Amino acid sequence: MSTSSQFQPLVIPRDSDGFVKSFTLSNYNCPTASTARAFFQEYGFVVIANVYTPEQCNDTISDIWNVIESFVGKPVQNNEQLWNQKLWTRTGIIEEGIIGGGSLWTRQILLNRQTPALHTAFASVLGTENILVNQDRYGMFRPSKEHPERSTMTNLHLDMNPWLYIDQEDNSEQLKVLGELNYDSDDDWITENNEPGCSKVGELHVQGLVNLADNLEEDGGFWLVPGFHKYLTQWADDHRHL
Template sequence: ERCPDTVDPNNPRSWATALSHFGCPKGVNALFRPSLLRLRQNSNVNRSFATVLGTDQLVVSHDRWLLHRPPPSTSQALTKRNLHLDMNPWEFHGDEAARTSILNRLSKLSYGTNDRAFIAENNDVHQSFMPCVQAIVNLRDIDSVECGGTILVPGSHRTLASWMKQKFPSPSSVGPMQFKLSHADPLWSLVQHLTLRAGSMIVWD
């Protein structure tokens, strides 16, 4: 609504899906808009992270806006559903070789020329690093599946490790930084959609 020159709620063609246009109003500039930086300094946001992490000494990274499409008249305009892990679980729990591989990739990130670097630093993590969490803050109400929003598999944190080892026995089966589940995977039948009020925040590790 505040970006009529780049995003038109009535024009699905303006709802770009590429990463470089995933933010609002467009491109990587959305990562550093003053309103986003103010949100990261909000006392409630900081208090939530401090409670979860057990310390108020926080190191923050930058991510992006998520633009959820309004309920469309055509299925092609729906926000894509994406069930994934923002890490490679084998590398996260891996040995020193896995840790070295992650540190090597992080050392090669080029923030001035590649907007994916800000995503990579969030996802390329190892258990030996400091505790790491992610969060989503809803700026508008998400009250229907058609509007997109966060989805999850309840209880998956208890069985995910054994499931991954059975389904993908080799770390090479999964690329670094992210693992996406095929839409044919039976886990999709267990997915639940979260409806959230504006101002709500979800935190996960």
């Protein structure tokens, strides 16, 4: 029997407004943090609310546009006619909505990265305040309902090799790759992100993204399959032909 016939995505708890249930954390050891961690362990993801203030969100949105305009070489924020494919190819990986080819290092990104509430969110999921983080980039999706050429690709994006993850006996390959990084290129931070080690070691590596505005299902963008983390090993074993 195939994995697809066995696996059924979990039904996600929602709030009264229809959004996925979220958690607001006061600190790493608060009772809600334990509840959020249990949610993560069950569903494979968790939504932490109010990590950034409205002011931080607005400042970050402004910074995203500053980065985009630095890439395209002209002001485009208030002129949607300039959000065309020719200009947008300069912004990064447009088929995935990624801004920047490598990691970005703006002042706002560095301030965001040091936000105590962001640390609390990751610490609560990981179960420790001693965490090591990498440096990534922005995501930006242009409205595509009336412009289908702007649509991003539909793909399974794991940021890792699942077959190496389940087959390797130890982290020697991960340590080899990381040991060869010189960090003389922004791409090295992306390579670092894609090396989670192997399942047999039992380390927990997580990724997070920060939504700067309410995200509805019909908006598209990021997809996930609730509960799939418990079936990843079986799925990878069943799909070695990919």
